[in-house]
Amino acid sequence: MHLMNRSGCILSVVALACVPSMLAAQTVEEGPPSATGMTRTLAAIASTPLGALTSVGPLMATSRDEKLLFGFRLQYGTRALNEGRSLTSYGLTTDLQIEGGAVFSGTVGLQRGDDALCELTSCDTDRMMAGLRYSKNVVTTRPFLRVPFFTDNDATGTAALEFGAGWANKAFGEKPHWTADVTVPLSLAVGQRTRLVLFATPAVAMAWGTTDRRWSRGQRFLTGGGLTIQEIGRWIGVEGFDVTVATQRAFSPLGTTFGATISYMHIP
DSSP states (O other), rough: OOOOOOOHHHHHHHHHHHHHHHHOOOOOOOOOOOOOOOOOOHHHHHHHHHHOOOOOOOOOHHHHHHHSEEEEEEEEEEEEOOOEEEEEEEEEEEEETTTTOOOOEEEEEEEEEEEGSEEEEEEESEEEEEEEEEEEEEEOSSSSSOOTTTTSSSOOOOEEEEEEEEOOOOTTOOOOOEEEEEOOOOOEEEEEEEEEEEEOOOOOEEEEBBSSSSSSEEEEEEEEEEEEEEGGGGTOOOOOOEEEEEEEESTTTTOOOEEEEEEEEEOO
């Protein structure tokens, strides 16, 4: 097995090792901030792209011989609330990679809640959100794991390091929210023309937000994962299309998001 960057792996492990101390310092929350029923920290995370949408698998491997890769993602996420209510989110993400280096991503989106969330008080049930992400592969392996039904192509693995920031406008009786996170995406991929990618996305997130009553800051450990089918468009003669189904969980009540993504990637 060949590691492209052993020091990057060490950095990833150190980042996750900081989780317990960050969680220990988490602000004590007194109760739900609004009609959503979520705690203040979770409400902030759930309103930005980090928590409102779900992750995708890593981009199809590129090299420094390929000067540019860019793409677009249409994303959907849903989160169940109490009493059969829910939050539904839609996002448009642009990805850019130059000469096989880091991937820069920007997201704009809209989150909608049930009208019943504001039936007792006047408030907005729609909110805008936006986010930025930086992702860099730190470990890439050669084929090393035999997978059933893929006897001619062993699986490869990757580990990356991501930094993200997010914003959400006021809604549901909450004022604007902000988030920042460190994520260590892990993946296992198998296949040639069409690839199946299993991935996991452990993360530590910090959230800042406020309600009409109180400003707050808190941390959460998040874990997510899913399946990406890369180059599924080749089945119909169109290259560059991927499909992802995924979930993400914050260890808090009402902390689960389910999502799906359609991606298009292009190398000029």
